[in-house]
Amino acid sequence: xxxxxxxxxxxxxxxxxxxxxxxxxxxxxxxxxxxxxxxxxxxxxxxxxxxxxxxxxxxxxxxxxxxxxxxxxxxxxxxxxxxxxxxxxxxxxxxxxxxxxxxxxxxxxxxxxxxxxxxxxxxxxxxxxxxxxxxxxxxxxxxxxxxxxxxxxxxxxxxxxxxxxxxxxxxxxxxxxxxxxxxxxxxxxxxxxxxxxxxxxxxxxxxxxxxxxxxxxxxxxxxxxxxxxxxxxxxxxxxxxxxxxxxxxxxxxxxxxxxxxxxxxxx
Numbered sequence: 001x002x003x004x005x006x007x008x009x010x011x012x013x014x015x016x017x018x019x020x021x022x023x024x025x026x027x028x029x030x031x032x033x034x035x036x037x038x039x040x041x042x043x044x045x046x047x048x049x050x051x052x053x054x055x056x057x058x059x060x061x062x063x064x065x066x067x068x069x070x071x072x073x074x075x076x077x078x079x080x081x082x083x084x085x086x087x088x089x090x091x092x093x094x095x096x097x098x099x100x101x102x103x104x105x106x107x108x109x110x111x112x113x114x115x116x117x118x119x120x121x122x123x124x125x126x127x128x129x130x131x132x133x134x135x136x137x138x139x140x141x142x143x144x145x146x147x148x149x150x151x152x153x154x155x156x157x158x159x160x161x162x163x164x165x166x167x168x169x170x171x172x173x174x175x176x177x178x179x180x181x182x183x184x185x186x187x188x189x190x191x192x193x194x195x196x197x198x199x200x201x202x203x204x205x206x207x208x209x210x211x212x213x214x215x216x217x218x219x220x221x222x223x224x225x226x227x228x229x230x231x232x233x234x235x236x237x238x239x240x241x242x243x244x245x246x247x248x249x250x251x252x253x254x255x256x257x258x259x260x261x262x263x264x265x266x267x
Contacts, residue, residue, distance in 0.1 A: 008055045008126055010035065010036045012039070013039045013045035013049075013063065014060040014063060019087070019110070027122060029115055034122070042067055042071075049071055049074075055082060055129060056084075057075075057082055058085045059071065061095065069099070072084055073102045083128055085105065085107070085125055086100075086107050087108045088107065088109055090176075091173030091175060106124065106195070160196060160198060161207065161210060170193070189245045190227070190245065192247075194207050221246075222261050225265045229244070229265035230265075
């Protein structure tokens with residue numbers, strides 16, 4: 001990509017050679033003009049973090065046996081920190097949560113990220129970076145201000161939840177289950193994930209309680225059961241006899257015909 005003063009600079013930190021053409025192809029779809037640089041491996045990535053100037057960083061958090069998490073932790077806390085998008089090879093509930101906790105503003109899963117999804121993630125990260133640096137905060141923020149901001153976000157998430165299912169923003173990721181005795185893949189756990197066009201990646205720890213609170217958990221649970229069953233059928237068609245575990249709410253036992261829902265889904 002051409003270099004220019006007004007170009008948006010993106011740093012890709014990875015040890016996977018296939019990442020560069022994937023990210024470059026995605027960014028070429030954008031109306032923005034991006035200048036993409038790649039840092040190969042942990043040591044080169046650390047140097048670029050220290051010395052480079054970038055608008056967005058895409059960081060392979062599994063790089064260097066997950067030592068890349070140290071880079072995320074160290075540089076996301078700086079006053080002039082740039083938005084960092086964490087990238088993983090496969091869905092991993094624990095690693096995804098840790099990356100978000102350490103400061104990543106979005107997540108990309110290699111095998112699931114389409115070019116449009118990658119381009120949106122980078123564009124949204126740029127916009128959030130601009131907002132961060134154009135905002136002026138008072139030196140001390142009162143408890144009332146903190147509570148008000150939290151309530152505003154909570155209300156905004158509740159308003160966005162119904163459309164999130166309709167628009168396909170909420171999907172299931174499948175965490176493999178492996179039998180330790182022979183290391184055989186025997187199943188998968190379906191984990192609900194939300195990547196919002198407006199809010200970015202929303203942690204399950206944040207939106208699942210809102211599903212419970214609003215009563216949408218019954219509809220969400222029914223959708224997850226049906227979607228999990230559909231995926232199980234696809235696995236079988238491909239020669240994989242896997243059991244899919246779907247988490248359900250206690251409210252579904254009390255307020256829905258759970259057995260009927262499951263029977264209909266697997267029929």
